[in-house]
Amino acid sequence: MTASTRETQIVADPDVPLVRITREFDAPPSKVFRAHTDPDLLVQWLGPRGLEMRIDHYDCRPGGSYRYVHSDANGEYGFRGCFHEVRPDELIVQTFTFEGVPDGVALEKLVLEDLGDGRTRLTVTSLVDSFADRDAFLASGMETGVVQGYERLDEVLAR
Amino acid sequence: MAADPLSRVFSALADPTRRDIVARLAVGDATVGELAAPYDVTVQAVSKHLRVLEDAGLVSRSREAQRRPVHLEAEVFDLMTKWIERYRRQAEERYRRLDDVLRSMPEEDPPPQGGNPS
DSSP states (O other): OOOOOOOOOEOOOOSSEEEEEEEEESSSSHHHHHHHOHHHHHTTSSOOOEEEEEEEEEOSSTTTTOOOOOOOOTEEEEEEEEEEETTTTTEEEEEEEEESSTTOOOOEEEEEEEEEEEEEEEEEEOOOOOHHHHHHHHHOOOOHHHHHHHHHHHHHHOO | OOOOOHHHHHTTTHHHHHHHHHHHHHHHOBOOHHHHHTSSSSSEEEEEEEEHHHHSSSEEEOOOTTTEEEEEEEHHHHHHHHHHHHHHHHHHHHHHHHHHHHHOOOOSOOOOOOTTTO
């Protein structure tokens, strides 16, 4: 573990319904890219803790598609999308849909920047079609405390 | 106007003048006249901005006699920040797992596949 790893930064844009996540890694772009495209590596980090992740297929090339399933004691949650543009070590443009809400889709752009010295900055921009969808996306998968926090926010705003 | 409260907050803060008003209210309460002073706009225009902020729950007006100072509802910002912070932490956990994966990968890249430009 090196001290140079920066913590994840997140911006929820006030003008456009998007979320931008930025994170730096102590690895060259080629490795970070491979960890995003090789299903055997992806399954080791993408799935939330405490959930089983199964990759149905993951064909990361322009025009390819993917589908994976998270499962826990309560059931299965499927996610799928298409890859629109894939440039090794640089860029992945893809769609993302939770099968439980099939009408909602996010357009995701992952950009890898070579920082030199074997370091990479990853920027992930997720764009959805409304602020309500974006806020639901931010709130998804959160624990009860946050849901309660949101309810409290509703109350504060309703005054 | 969008129905859900968070959309109202985000759209209220989309305007630079309103963001500036919020920043100044963070220092302390102020009257409409005090808030309007630095701008080259009418008190009515500032009142309009304040109405949007009030509808979003970001500020309130006290009923204190003539002055009616505007007050920032900082609690709303705390909740928004916590909400986004939780999501950020989730992403951070995911990327720490990615850190581990990257460390476990062999140092040498596999030979490039045919036709792979670099």
